[in-house]
Amino acid sequence: MKVAVTGATSDFGTAILPVLLADPEIDTVIALSRRPLRLEHPKLESVRMDVRDPGIEDVFRGCEAVVHLAFVVEEIRDKTATHDINLRGSRNVIDSAYRAGALRVVIASSINAYGPELRPKPVDEDVYPAGDPDRYYFHDKAEVEHYAEWWLRRHPGEMAISMLRPTYIIGPDFSNDGIDQLTGLVGTFPRADEAAYQFLHQRDMADAFHRSVKQDLVGPFNLGPRDWVGVRELAAMQGQRMFDVPERPAVAAANIAFRLGLSAFSGQWVTAGETVVDSTRLTKATGWAPTLTARESAAVMILLQGKSLVRGEDALGRRIACEAALEPASEFVGVDGRGLEHVQIPAATGAVHAEIHTARSSGATVVLPAPPGLHARYLTPLAVEFAENGVDVVVVDLPGHGLSTGKRGHATAAGVHDALAVAVGYARIRFGSAPHVVRVGDATERRSRPGRRWSWVACSRSHAPVNPADGLLPRRLRYEGGLEHLPHAHSARDIVALARADRVAS
Structure with a gap:
């Protein structure tokens, strides 16, 4: 089996590539990226290429599956370039994979495709991914899904396209401004009493993508744990001071800070938590199940950030959760x-x-x-x-x-x-x-x-x-x-x- 992975140098790629390379049924993994790939492996081929390049079709030729991870996540000022990479690049990946004869494409979408609003109960895939035109990431994730759905209707049964919608990913290979904010000395959230996250460990995320590469899944699939953690509870776990702030002033302040270069993100990322989702459909289709709960993953995130768990009730007890937090030390020590x-x-x-x-x-x-x-x-x-x-x-x-x-x-x-x-x-x-x-x-x-x-x-x-x-x-x-x-x-x-x-x- 031959698999191509776009965005191979991303956090997602760093977590997924080793799992694909460890599969004895996968002979070759082609890693596409614009930056040099640090990983080396006998089964790994590295290609420096932009996902908008028409020549990507030749790279995909002979691949049974294509995993599309390339996406602008960390905010840049030029939103035109952002949309071009995210939308035109994703369309090019889908069309090129089809012309190259691939059997399936697995797209990394996001629960943000549902939009930023909070909902009274976990949602399943029947809820429409409306995105948000005022938030580039939410909008682009939804638009990529819309194009994939349109493509599937135009080509029934010709190529399988699955869209995995992960919740908030944490792990030793994931580092971003959002994690820094969630584990800072002070937390500020609109509607802090309602805001919540479903934290998913990168190992569980990579397992879901691995399963999807080897099966003909079609359509959207939520990807998250069964539980969730409110932001006030997250603050209590680490002794963080949490404040409820009005959303509009918070958005305006973030926009000003971003324009002045004082913040890495604008008001487009100021939200009251994320949509909580139900991942039953993926479990039924693939047998996938998370090994860590959202609460355990939250504790691992806090520890890996060098912060403390201040309450005895939050201490990690299960072996698999403890080993997840110890992974950087374990790799270094060799146990x-x-x-x-x-x-x-x-x-x-x-x-x-x-x-x-x-x-x-x-x-x-x-x-x-x-x-x-x-x-x-x-x-x-x-x-x-x-x-x-x-x-x-x-x-x-x-x-x-x-x-x-x-x-x-x-x-x-x-x-x-x-x-x-x-x-x-x-x-x-x-x-x-x-x-x-x-x-x-x-x-x-x-x-x-x-x-x-x-x-x-x-x-x-x-x-x-x-x-x-x-x-x-x-x-x-x-x-x-x-x-x-x-x-x-x-x-x-x-x-x-x-x-x-x-x-x-x-």
Whole structure:
């Protein structure tokens, strides 16, 4: 199978391409973009081309499916150029794919095609995509869908065109002004009591596109989780101050700021949240289902932005959700979280996160607090080594670190003591023996050049740098002590020796 993807360097393309390349039934992926493609893969062919270029037909020739992602999302001043890329480019992709003999086209639309108004209940695909002529993105998404529907009526049964309407996408490959606004110190929304979002993780989005590439789907399909998060609840999750503002003055202020170059977006993006949708049709057609809830995805978004989850009730508990937040660190460390558990332990400071590594044949139990400034994932390789050598391990995130709740990077001595106490209590109940609490190193911050942060943690193998792009690492560290009295351990042999010494002493 041969697949072409336009807009390959976009956030959507960055998330979707690896999934297509990992499919053994797909032999070739042609990535079209105007910018250089950073990804390299034996099955990947990169083509520098504008989607308005008539020569795109030759590129599509021999492709079974075309995924159309190219679209102007981030606002530019020239709206004529915006509409030309979005509308003429999309028409050219559909017509060229047909002439090239493609069997199906999958278009990345948006729930914004429905328009900006709030609705009393989730909508399905029977609701007309009216867009909004005063908002370029809403208008263009709706117009592309209208052209696709017109084309399908003119060519019944000749080529399948599906239009996936994603909700708000978050994930390690997604960074935009909207996410920055949603996770800022202050939030401002028209009708804040009603505004809501359906946050969808990029992995779930990419899964839906992958399924659509391999099936003849026709027409629009909503793509989102089953639940949604109100903006006031989103603010409460992260300790954000939320204000309800009148829409017209907010639009006028945003337009002025955009014209003066003080804002990256104009009043065309000032809305009271988004339309909440029902994605049952896509589930029935493809079997697709989101792995994360909107609330879990919202928590992941907050954490990846370097913000805190301040309430214990919002802490990530399910393994798949925890691993989604840890993905940048996991890729850097080279582990995927298999063979371990995640738990959130109630504490006075909120919720204390711990990674649990269970040995097949236990000779000792150890509680390892992650050094200040780091989090448990950077100790996972060491914990795996311990477990392989017969040691049950509980790796603990300090308050305000990793997946524990609390102000990011702020760990008081009392909070550290409380976190260790609840972790020890958990380990004693879980493994039936008194655990040893040891530290495996201390985090020290060094700057190799401005803007780039590195930390080192001493372990049994080597001094390992952390990922400077990991949003879970605190930008500022306020650590007041609490670990200095703990003994050091650098290997499983040290832990087993401690256990033997205790048995001899007893």
